[in-house]
Amino acid sequence: MEANYRRGAKTRLRLSIRRKKSNNIYKYNAARAVGLPCSTKNILPTSRTTEKESILPNVEIIANITESSPESPEIEKRKTVENNDFPNEEEIFSATEPSLAPIVKGNKRNSTSAVSIDGLRVVDLQKFIESLKTLSTHSTLFGCSLVNLQVVKELKVGYQTKLTFKCDMCGFSKSIHTCPESPQSVDVNTSAVTAVMNVGGGYTQLVNITGAMNIPSLSFSLYKKIHSEICTAWEDLAWKSMKEAAEEEKMIALQCGSVDVNGTPMITVVGDGSWAKRSYRGTGNYNSLSGTAAIVGLKSKKILYLGVKNKYCCVCQRAKNIGTEAAAHTCYKNWNLSSTAMEANIIAEGFCASLEMYGLIYNKLIADGDSSCYKKLLDSRPYETCTVEKIECSNHLLRNYCNKLKELSKMRGIPGSLKNILSNNILRCRTAVVKAIKYRRSEANTSLEDNIKNLRKDIINSVSHIFGEHLNCSELRYFCEKTEPDQNNYMSDFRTLNLDEKLMDAVRYLAGHSRSLLENVTTNVVEQFNSIIAQKLGGKRVNYTQRRCYQGRCYCIAPERQYKKWKCVN
Structure with missing residues (x-):
């Protein structure tokens, strides 16, 4: 055997061996003797042979090892024989350690062949x-x-x-x-699930996005596992951020001297709720399976309390449908009453827990016109030293005022000309109230009670001024100086149709909240919270109330508002 063990070039082997017949199978004994495990599967014909014919001619083997794949080279073997019973043939062999010795295995591929990678990957x-x-x-x-x-x-x-x-x-x-x-x-998997939850999507949306990008996606079981971990982390971080926000509100209250008789800090909060299902005005479709409500500090604009109520658990319900007992699981169902009562109950829970959790008293609540929420607070009596005062949101008051005027403009039995006059002046009626609030708030030398009284008169006189009657304009002085009605006095036309009383009912209701209007505060900070929830629920078009998904998406907003950046939250 001759061998050339040069690295970086072809390795050429020349073997000269003698072929013997044994059980009609010819083996390369000489090759085996030098550690070159070769084999052939050429079997002799079944024709009889003599003893002389059993000694076969020499076979010359030339093997070329190519450097292109040193570990699993291709060896080209060429045989040259004198007997016509053995034609020339070519076989491919593989070597396991070509860099050390020409050990060759016949008719086998190397197990370390390269794998095929299809598609794209996410890479740091x-x-x-x-x-x-x-x-x-x-x-x-x-x-x-x-x-x-x-x-x-x-x-x-x-x-x-x-x-x-x-x-x-x-x-x-x-x-x-x-x-x-x-x-x-x-x-990266946690980041992907977090991202799709933040934009209001779920597993299907995540798979569709990555599938369109030709990126292999994660399995549903892995998604559920990561989703549960994210919800737990969000809830823990939410309570931590709420505690920090309460400490900030407490410090502001102490600096302003807003304390009760026992020295407990008192703060003003904003509260409102939302549901997992949209309920359009006038439909009466208030049957959402889940709802949430938040209490936000007025000064810090950060969430102090967040609660979620769930009426449904898919595991319990499916077991009930088939008449079996539900398997062991974490059940998130915590509400059995009506969906409309969720908001008031959560707000009351937050007020009752404020002293124990933070050592704070929420002495004023800014909320919308939902009277059931305030009644629940009065019934629960969360504090012994004070009674919670409610301040109506000025945006809700003015919006409801405009809605009532719109309904009047659509009443039947009213001439079209008067309908147009009323509908065309709705915005002007709102502007008159806003200007009156601004004027009374600017009076520095007037007591609060006088300002409330004067604002009430301004609001009642606003429609008389707008529709040309000018009944009390000269008395109020700043509206205008007219003492006589205009030529187009539409208030007299409204009286003939008994429309003036309905109009004045809406005006008097608004004037009755002059104290809240003078505060000039809104629930916008909580409305922002509700809008973010809607965004994380896919516009409330997807049912995320089966188990924990709705609750987890609600809790993620507290740290988002507290820390501002998702990098800090993560």
């Missing part, structure tokens, strides 16, 4: 490049580089991919991650 580019740099210098003995590395294994866990590289020259093997985990960053 900087860390992945650093990992490739370490692989490029894995061996200096044989001069290996990235060219000699092959991906022999790919392990996908969601959007995280683990690639195993193996060197064709020295056999070095190492695995690297496309997105390595670190304490400073969040796992």
Whole structure:
């Protein structure tokens, strides 16, 4: 046997062996003697042979080992024989350690062949490049580089991919991650689930997005596991952020001297609720399976209390439908009454827990026109030293005022000309009230009670001024100086149709809230909370009330408003 063990070029082997017949199978005994495990499957014909014919001629084998794949080379073998019973043939063999010795296995592929990777992957580019740099210098003995590395294994866990590289020259093997985990960053799968929850989507939306990008997606079981972990983390972080917000409100109250007789800080809060299902005005469709409500500090504009009520648990309900007992699970059903009562109950719970949780008294509540919420507070009596005062949201008062005027303009039995006059002046009626509030708030030398009294007169006189009657304009002085009605006095026309009393009922109701209007406060800070919830629920077009999903998405808003940046939250 002649062999040339040159690295970096073809290795040429020349073997001269004698072929023997044994059980009609011809083996290369000489090749086996030198550690070259060769075999053929050429079987002699069944014709009889003599003893002389059993000694076969020599076979010359020439094997070329190609450097292009040093670890699993292709060896071209050419046989030359003198007997016509054995035609020329070519076979392909593989070697396991070509860099050390020409050990050849016949008719077998190398088990470390490269795997095919289809599609795109999510990659942390900087860390992945650093990992490739370490692989490029894995061996200096044989001069290996990235060219000699092959991906022999790919392990996908969601959007995280683990690639195993193996060197064709020295056999070095190492695995690297496309997105390595670190304490400073969040796992890519957690980030993906967090992102799709924040934009109001779910598992289906996530799979559709990544599928369109040709990125293999994570399984539903992994999504559920990560979803549960995210909801738990959001809830824990929400309570932590609410405690920090309460400390901030307490410090502001102490600085302003707003305390009760026992020295307990008293603050003004804003409260409102929302539901998982849209209920359009006038439909009476108030049967949402889940609802939430929040209490926000007026000064800090941060959430102090957040509650969620659920009327439904899919695990319990499915077991009930088939008449069996539900399996052990965490049940999030915590409400059995009507959906409309959720808001008042959550607000009352927040007031009753304020002293125990934060050592604060919520002495004033800014809310909309829902009277049931305030009645629930009065019945629960959360504080012994004071009674909670309710301040109506000025936006809700003015909006309801305009809605009543719109309804009057659509009444039957009224001439179209008067309908147009009333509908065209609705915005002017609202503007007159807003200007009156601004004027009375600017009076510094007048007591609060006088301002409330004067504002009430201004609101009642506003429609008389707008529709040309000018009944009390001269008395109020700043409206106008007219003492006589205009030529077009539409109030007299309204009286003939008995429309003036209905108009004045709406005006008197608004004037009755002059104290709240002088405060000039709104529930916008909680309305923002409600709008963010709607965005995270996909516009309330998707049912996220099966188990925990609705509750988790509600709790994520508290730390979002507290810390502002998602990077800090994560």
